[in-house]
Amino acid sequence: MNLKPMKYNPKILALVCTYCTYTAADMAGSARMQYPATVRIVKYLCTGRIDILHILKAFEAGADAVLVSGCEAGSCHFLEGNLRARERVEYAKQLLEEIGLGGRLEMFEVAASDAPKWVEVVKEMTQRALELGPAPLRRGQAFHPETLAQLEKVVET
Amino acid sequence: MSKLREVLSAGGFAVVVEIKPPRGTEVAEMLAPVSRLRGRVTAFSVPDNEHARLGLAALAAGRLVQEAGGEPLVHLTCRDRNRLALESDLLGAASLGLENLLLVSGDYITLGDHPAAKPVYDADSVQLLQIARGLTEGQDSVGLPLSGRPSFFLGAVVIPEADPLAPQLLKFEKKITAGAEFFITPPVFDLEKFRRWREQLPAPAVKILTGIKVLGAAEVEQAAAGTWRKVYSVPPDLVQDLAGKEPEEILARGAAAAGSLVQRLKRGNLADGVYLKAKGRTDLFQKILEAAGL
Amino acid sequence: MIIAKRKPFAEIKAMVAPYKKILIVGCGTCVAVCLAGGEKEVGLLASQLKLALGLEDKRLEIGEITVERQCDLEFIRPLCDFIADYEAIISMACGAGVQFIRELCHRPIFPAVNTAFIGVNNDAGFYTERCRACQHCYLGITGGVCPVTMCPKGLLNGPCGGTVNGRCEADPEKECAWTRIYRNLEQEGRLDNMRQILPLHPHDRATTPGTVIHPAYKRRYEAHE
Numbered sequence: 152m153n154l155k156p157m158k159y160n161p162k163i164l165a166l167v168c169t170y171c172t173y174t175a176a177d178m179a180g181s182a183r184m185q186y187p188a189t190v191r192i193v194k195y196l197c198t199g200r201i202d203i204l205h206i207l208k209a210f211e212a213g214a215d216a217v218l219v220s221g222c223e224a225g226s227c228h229f230l231e232g233n234l235r236a237r238e239r240v241e242y243a244k245q246l247l248e249e250i251g252l253g254g255r256l257e258m259f260e261v262a263a264s265d266a267p268k269w270v271e272v273v274k275e276m277t278q279r280a281l282e283l284g285p286a287p288l289r290r291g292q293a294f295h296p297e298t299l300a301q302l303e304k305v306v307e308t
Numbered sequence: 309m310s311k312l313r314e315v316l317s318a319g320g321f322a323v324v325v326e327i328k329p330p331r332g333t334e335v336a337e338m339l340a341p342v343s344r345l346r347g348r349v350t351a352f353s354v355p356d357n358e359h360a361r362l363g364l365a366a367l368a369a370g371r372l373v374q375e376a377g378g379e380p381l382v383h384l385t386c387r388d389r390n391r392l393a394l395e396s397d398l399l400g401a402a403s404l405g406l407e408n409l410l411l412v413s414g415d416y417i418t419l420g421d422h423p424a425a426k427p428v429y430d431a432d433s434v435q436l437l438q439i440a441r442g443l444t445e446g447q448d449s450v451g452l453p454l455s456g457r458p459s460f461f462l463g464a465v466v467i468p469e470a471d472p473l474a475p476q477l478l479k480f481e482k483k484i485t486a487g488a489e490f491f492i493t494p495p496v497f498d499l500e501k502f503r504r505w506r507e508q509l510p511a512p513a514v515k516i517l518t519g520i521k522v523l524g525a526a527e528v529e530q531a532a533a534g535t536w537r538k539v540y541s542v543p544p545d546l547v548q549d550l551a552g553k554e555p556e557e558i559l560a561r562g563a564a565a566a567g568s569l570v571q572r573l574k575r576g577n578l579a580d581g582v583y584l585k586a587k588g589r590t591d592l593f594q595k596i597l598e599a600a601g602l
Numbered sequence: 603m604i605i606a607k608r609k610p611f612a613e614i615k616a617m618v619a620p621y622k623k624i625l626i627v628g629c630g631t632c633v634a635v636c637l638a639g640g641e642k643e644v645g646l647l648a649s650q651l652k653l654a655l656g657l658e659d660k661r662l663e664i665g666e667i668t669v670e671r672q673c674d675l676e677f678i679r680p681l682c683d684f685i686a687d688y689e690a691i692i693s694m695a696c697g698a699g700v701q702f703i704r705e706l707c708h709r710p711i712f713p714a715v716n717t718a719f720i721g722v723n724n725d726a727g728f729y730t731e732r733c734r735a736c737q738h739c740y741l742g743i744t745g746g747v748c749p750v751t752m753c754p755k756g757l758l759n760g761p762c763g764g765t766v767n768g769r770c771e772a773d774p775e776k777e778c779a780w781t782r783i784y785r786n787l788e789q790e791g792r793l794d795n796m797r798q799i800l801p802l803h804p805h806d807r808a809t810t811p812g813t814v815i816h817p818a819y820k821r822r823y824e825a826h827e
Contacts, residue, residue: 204642207649211656246646249611250654287657387755391802413762416754416772427755434759435802449802467763475761475784475796482759482799494763537766537774 161189161280163273164214166205168198168232171222172261172269179266186270187277190218197221198258199232206243210252213288216280219258220272226262233260254283310407310461311379312351315581316490316515321574322350322581323602324381324492324517327373328588329354329363335372338364341590342378348597349378351408353583356383360420367397370406381463382406385414390430391439395448398440402458410463410492411436434479434486437462441487464488466516467539468496468505477510484511492583494540495521499569503578518579520569522562522586522596525555563592567599574600603722604632604696605729606639606715614647615654617712618662618690625688626714627681627703628668629695636729638715639694641668647694647714672699675706682707737808743795745786750803752779758800 167173173194179186195201198221209217219240221233240258247253257279259272315322325345327338342352352373356366363369370380382401384394401409417427431439439449443458464483470476480491496502496518506516523531523542531542532551546565550558563586573579586592608614618624626644634640648664655662665688669677672695685691685707693700696717704711719731734751740758741748750756754772760780764771768781787793815823 204645204649207646207653210653211649246611246650247653250615250650251657252653287659288653413755413757413764415764418754418772429755429757430805431802432755432757432759433762434799438799465763467765470761470763470765471767472765472781472784474788475780476763476765478784478793478796479759479761482797486799539763539766 159281159285161187161215161277161285162213163190163216163218163276163280164209164212165190165192165273165276166195166198166201166209166217166219167192167261168221168228169194169196170228171226171263172220172259174263175261175266175269178264179269182266184266184270186273189277189280190273197227197229197232198236199227199229199234201236201239203239203243203246206240206256207246210247210255210286211288213286214255215286216255216257216276216283218272218276219256220261220269221258223260223262252286254279255286310459312381312408313461313489315350320581322517323348323570323597324351324353324581324583325349325593326353326355326583326585326588327369329358329366329369331362331364333364335364335369338369338588339372339376341588341593342373342376344590345593345597346376346378348602349593350581351379351381353381353410354383356385356412356414357388357420358383358415360387360415360417360422362421367401367404367406370401371404374405379408380406381408381410383410383412384436385412386429386431386433386436387414387417388425388428390428391435391449394431394436395439395443398443398460399454399458402443402456402460407459408461408463409440410465411440411488412465433464434482437464437483437486437488461489462487463490463492466491466493468493468502469540481510484514488514490515490517490580492517493519494538495519495585496540497543497546497569498541499572499576499578503576506578515580517581517583518573519583519585520566520573520596521584522559522566522592523550524587525558528558559587559589559592560595562586563595564599567596570596570600570602574602603635603720604698604717605636605719605721605731606633606696606717608638608643608647608694608715609713611650611654614692614712614714615651618651618692621662621689621710623663623665623688624690624692625665625667625685626692626694627672628666629670629672629693629699630668631671631673633695633715634668635723637727639696643694644668647692671695672702675702678703678706685709735808736803737812738804740800743800744783745790745792745795747779747783747786749779749783752782756803758803 198219206217219236221236227233237258244256247256261268261272312322325341327341330338354366354369357363366382370382373380411433413433417425440460440462444460446454446457466480467476528547528550530536531547550561570582584593584596626648628641628644629639644666648666651662651664672678690710692712692714693703694714700711700713720733721729721731723729731751736750749758753760755762761778765778768778770776770778787796
C-alpha cells in the first residue's frame with residue numbers, strides 16, 4: 152500500500168507594519184473574511200525596520216514565501232519607512248535570484264481600511280507559493296526512505 | 309632622404325594616401341594602391357593597429373610599401389608598447405630606411421577588438437616625439453649613446469575641431485617643441501572653417517596636411533541618425549546627399565566630393581598637402597586624384 | 603579608501619564547494635563603507651550560502667565574524683585562536699586583508715570581493731576612482747586632477763585627440779581629465795604647468811610588491827631594506 156504524500160500547505164511569512172497593513176489584517180479577521188491559513192504575521196512598527204537579513208532568515212527557517220506589506224507610498228506613518236523597505240525588498244530579490252530562490256518575495260501596499268486588499272494579497276502569495284512548490288529548506292521534512300518502508304509495514308499489519 | 313620632407317620643404321603640395329594593413333598576412337590588397345599610384349602620390353601612410361583593431365605591424369607594412377616602390381609614412385602609437393619597445397621600433401624603422409613617422413597616442417584599447425588587452429601608454433605622443441628626436445641626435449631616452457644615427461621626418465596629429473580647442477592648441481605647441489615637423493588633421497569638410505582655424509594658429513608656418521575622407525555607408529547612417537560622435541564634423545547637406553543611397557554610390561559621390569575639396573585646398577593654398585582616406589581602395593583614390601586634377 | 607565589489611554569488615559558492623565548515627571574516631573599514639564586506643554583508647552571504655546549499659540538499663556550517671580591519675595584525679591576530687576549527691576561510695576584505703590573514707593562519711582562503719580601486723564615497727552606493735598609487739603624485743602640477751587615474755590613457759601631456767565635446771573617448775559619460783586640468787589651471791592662473799612637457803613617468807619606483815618604511819623607523823627595520 153502506498154502512503155499518500157503529505158499535502159503541501161505553504162508557509163508564508165508576512166512582515167507587516169502596524170499602522171496600515173496590520174490594521175487591515177485585523178479588520179479582515181473581525182469581519183470574518185475567509186482566506187487561506189498560510190500566513191504567519193510578524194508585526195513591525197514600520198516596514199522601514201525590516202532588515203534584508205530578516206527576509207533571508209525567514210527562508211532559512213523554512214518559509215516558502217515572504218510577503219512584505221506596508222503603507223501606501225506617501226502615507227507611511229513614519230514618513231519614509233515604506234520607501235526604504237521598497238529598496239531593501241528589491242535588493243533582497245536580487246540576492247534571492249542569485250541563489251535560485253527567485254519569485255518568492257514580494258512587497259505590497261495595503262491601507263489601514265483596506266481589509267479586502269489584505270485578503271487579495273494573501274491569496275496571491277499563496278497561489279504563487281503553490282505554483283513554485285515548497286522551498287528547498289523544507290525538503291528535510293520529507294520522510295527518510297527507511298522510515299517510509301517501516302511505516303508501510305506497520306500500516307499493513 | 310624622405311621624399312615627403314623634400315616636397316614639403318620645397319613648398320610643394322604633398323599627397324599622402326592611407327592604406328590598410330590586413331588582419332592577417334595577405335598583403336596584396338593593402339599594397340594594390342602602391343603599385344598603381346606611386347607615381348602620383350607623395351607617400352603611403354600605414355596605420356598602427358588603427359582604432360585598436362589588429363592589423364599587420366606598421367613597420368613591416370612600411371617595408372613592404374618600400375619594396376613595392378612607394379614612400380612609406382609609418383604610424384607609431386603609444387598604446388601597445390613601452391618606451392623600450394618604442395625606441396627599439398624606431399631604431400628598426402631607421403635601419404629599414406623608414407624615415408617618415410606619425411607619432412600618436414592611439415585610440416583607447418576598449419574601442420577596438422582586443423578590449424581586454426593591457427593599455428600601455430608608457431609614453432605619450434609628446435614624449436615619444438622627444439624620444440624620436442633624441443635618437444636623431446644620437447642618444448636614447450635614458451641618455452645612452454647610439455651607434456649610428458637615425459634620420460626621421462616626424463609628424464603628429466592636430467585636431468582643428470577639438471572642443472574645447474584651447475588645451476588642444478597647447479598640446480600642438482608642445483608637439484612642435486618636442487620635435488614634430490609636420491601635422492595631419494582628421495577629415496575636414498568645411499574649408500572656410502579650416503582656413504579660419506589655421507590663421508589663428510600660434511605656429512601657422514608649420515606644415516599641415518589636411519585630412520580628406522570618403523565616407524562609407526555605415527558612417528553616413530550614423531551621421532543621419534544623429535549618433536555621430538567623432539572629433540570631426542560632417543556637413544548636414546553632404547549627409548543628406550549621401551543618405552539612403554547604395555554603398556557603392558555613397559563611395560563614388562564621396563570620392564567626387566573629396567576630389568573637389570582637394571582641388572579647392574590646393575588652389576586656395578589652404579594647406580601644404582592632403583591626407584586621403586578612402587577605405588584603402590585604389591579606384592576611389594584614383595577618382596579623387598582625377599577630380600582634383602592631380 | 604579602497605572600494606570593492608562583492609563577487610558574483612555563483613563564483614563564491616563554487617569556491618567553497620569542497621568544504622563542510624567555513625568561516626566568513628568581514629572587515630569593518632573600507633569594504634564596510636562601500637557595502638561590500640562589512641558585518642552586514644557577512645550575514646547576508648552566510649544566509650545566501652545556507653539557502654543555496656539547502657537547494658542542493660547540502661549543509662554547510664558557517665561561522666561569521668567581523669574585525670575592525672584585516673590589514674592590521676592587532677585585529678586579525680585574535681582570529682588565530684579559532685581559525686583552526688574551520689576547513690576554509692572566506693574573507694570579505696580587499697586583496698590586502700585576504701593575503702594578510704593567509705600569512706597569519708594556514709587555511710585555504712577565498713576572497714569574496716573583487717578589489718576595485720582607491721576611491722571616494724560620493725554617496726551611499728556610489729563610489730568613484732581617484733588614485734592609482736603610482737608613487738609619484740602629480741596633483742600639485744595638474745590642478746588637483748590626477749592624470750594617471752582620471753585619464754584612461756594616463757597621459758602626462760594631454761589631452762589626446764579623442765576628446766569630443768570635452769568628454770573622454772573611452773567613456774563619453776566622463777569628462778576628459780585634461781579638459782578639467784586645463785580648466786582648473788586656467789582658473790588658478792597656473793597654465794604654465796601645462797605648457798611645460800612633463801617627462802616620462804618613473805615606473806621603477808612602483809615595482810611590485812612595494813615596501814614603504816617610514817623614515818623614523820629606518821633603524822628598526824634596516825634588515826628589511
